[in-house]
Amino acid sequence: MSTVGRTDNPEDHPRVKAVFDDIRRTRGSDFINNLWHYLAFDPGLLEQTWAEVKAVMGAPSALDPLTKELIYIAVSITNSCTYCVHSHTAAARAKGMTPEQHADLLRVVMLAAKTNQLANALQLPVDPEFNADHGR
Amino acid sequence: MSTVGRTDNPEDHPRVKAVFDDIRRTRGSDFINNLWHYLAFDPGLLEQTWAEVKAVMGAPSALDPLTKELIYIAVSITNSCTYCVHSHTAAARAKGMTPEQHADLLRVVMLAAKTNQLANALQLPVDPEFNADHGR
Amino acid sequence: MSTVGRTDNPEDHPRVKAVFDDIRRTRGSDFINNLWHYLAFDPGLLEQTWAEVKAVMGAPSALDPLTKELIYIAVSITNSCTYCVHSHTAAARAKGMTPEQHADLLRVVMLAAKTNQLANALQLPVDPEFNADHGR
């Protein structure tokens, strides 16, 4: 059950096929998960979303691939996104996340949410020592 | 302006003093940030909160200290916690976060929120391939 | 599965029947969706909720009906409300939302969430030019 229909034979559409081919090539796998199948209802949106996912998560950058997945999961948990928690926990595991690292991620995510509530409840002033905006 | 008063002379209270001493010792710094000053209104809550922060963020674990700070920031941004975003960005920088890593963190946090919205909007079914609960 | 039971024969209760009759009359349809069936456990809550939905979404106002549905969906996505995303996407479609408008809604909702994360991460000061509170 979803708010748009899953596209039948999506690869009959050349722009969709080009994205699907790039997903397979980039990931080295034939598996195309549901997000891309359902996004096929709008090829422009599909292209833009995949381009950004590939650029941010797939290209070498200042943070290593597993760290990026852990950050992704942390946001997805906090936003209560069922699909994203599932897909990115699977991705993190595929990139080597151990059960101990998973438990550690949960501990940090839980502690952060807990102290977020505390600080939002106290509405305490930010220490000037934390200001990165020197001279202002 | 806050919802509880900042405690005057908090270290006159022995339980508060013990926590403050442990914060200074653990961090190797004389700086006690506002969270602990304002929490001093309830020594039990102060002790429990510090004990958990110290255990999760301070003790060696499966994830390295900087990765844990990045996850902490990601949750705090998503929960819109002004105080926590400030304090943990400062902490991450103190643990070596470079401007390039900071920008990369922002990119992942933004992408995750973006696809969280997309998946929540489409309400698409989770692929069975993501299930970690074998046989159920 | 739900946290309250669906009421059996809800229209045996005159206050529930009056609300259901008004829903059918207002919408010109015999379909009563689950929200109202489950709310029937408390007729007062049912009456108040329907009265507000009817007044805000059903009566002519400064914004047209489809725009109001798009705004409703945007909030529901952000709050991760499965039921509301489903029911209001269906409502928007019934009021004429095209697939192109749906994709455009998704683009704006995703961009907004993305820049919300960015601004919350940077904690940047609000430009005085945005202040609508003249002279204060």
Added chain:
Amino acid sequence: MSTVGRTDNPEDHPRVKAVFDDIRRTRGSDFINNLWHYLAFDPGLLEQTWAEVKAVMGAPSALDPLTKELIYIAVSITNSCTYCVHSHTAAARAKGMTPEQHADLLRVVMLAAKTNQLANALQLPVDPEFNADHGR
């Protein structure tokens, strides 16, 4: 006070200057709001963010410019993003939002949040009539 420093003389950097020039040209105004000044710490992030804002909010699309601003505000309110609520309320007003439309936006945003809470509290099943995924 912010988590990154506002860049001094940002237009000394050619990539930053190119973005700032494009913002001025696109908007027909000399005013560059703080978001872009603070983002200048990472030219790549600045370029990507502006490119997406320009494409989604600035280019003609299936939804009119004011409707897109109202949706943007709705998400920003729900995510509690102070900066974005301010900047996009100002933008909506610049695009013609009347006080009556503003009040109507608030009414819809409030009602949506209210029924989101209700549906999340009841955890009621989604009516099969809302399913857009025919045959699945």
Added chain:
Amino acid sequence: MSTVGRTDNPEDHPRVKAVFDDIRRTRGSDFINNLWHYLAFDPGLLEQTWAEVKAVMGAPSALDPLTKELIYIAVSITNSCTYCVHSHTAAARAKGMTPEQHADLLRVVMLAAKTNQLANALQLPVDPEFNADHGR
């Protein structure tokens, strides 16, 4: 700084004056807090909002007044609403909340957020024993 201007001489408008008079009478105090002053820009919205606050928070109901304030604060913390956290913490204190009860509220709010993250992270199935919807 706000997104609408504070109304000058709001009580020159008879509908605004009627609401302000009722607020003073209901609360037995001359103090009208900012929410109502800023809402005066739209008398209809002012009337509806006050009517609901008065009915839900002011009238005797199944929960006592302090319990209702504690629930209100819990939601406001979780939504990161600065104004509401301040105004309802003050209201709870005016209705007798002790520092010990405040600390206890914080403990529950923090624990709930923590386990919310855990359950959202694990995506575990709901036990059938929790279903209130008998026979379905």
Added chain:
Amino acid sequence: MSTVGRTDNPEDHPRVKAVFDDIRRTRGSDFINNLWHYLAFDPGLLEQTWAEVKAVMGAPSALDPLTKELIYIAVSITNSCTYCVHSHTAAARAKGMTPEQHADLLRVVMLAAKTNQLANALQLPVDPEFNADHGR
């Protein structure tokens, strides 16, 4: 379907068995709900989580047990946590929550979310009268 596997024969592990025994003893029931079964993948996380739930929700404190459950539900609804809304609504009912109290809880939770949106939309200044931080 979940992101970690449900542990088979969890009580073969002595640390898991000790927690499960304490849950049964504390609650006076043989029923162990899914949260604890799935947490068994990491005995340390299981022990810490149960210890905190037991201390905060199970021990006598400044707020009575039912009030604490209502606060817990309010946070869980706002965070859109399906599992927690189910488990704590069941817990509140077991502690005596009546249908009238449930409806009243919903009314307060809905009103709070509604005015949170309003205050976040208006970005109105906090009245100095609400400041608890005397002299600062």
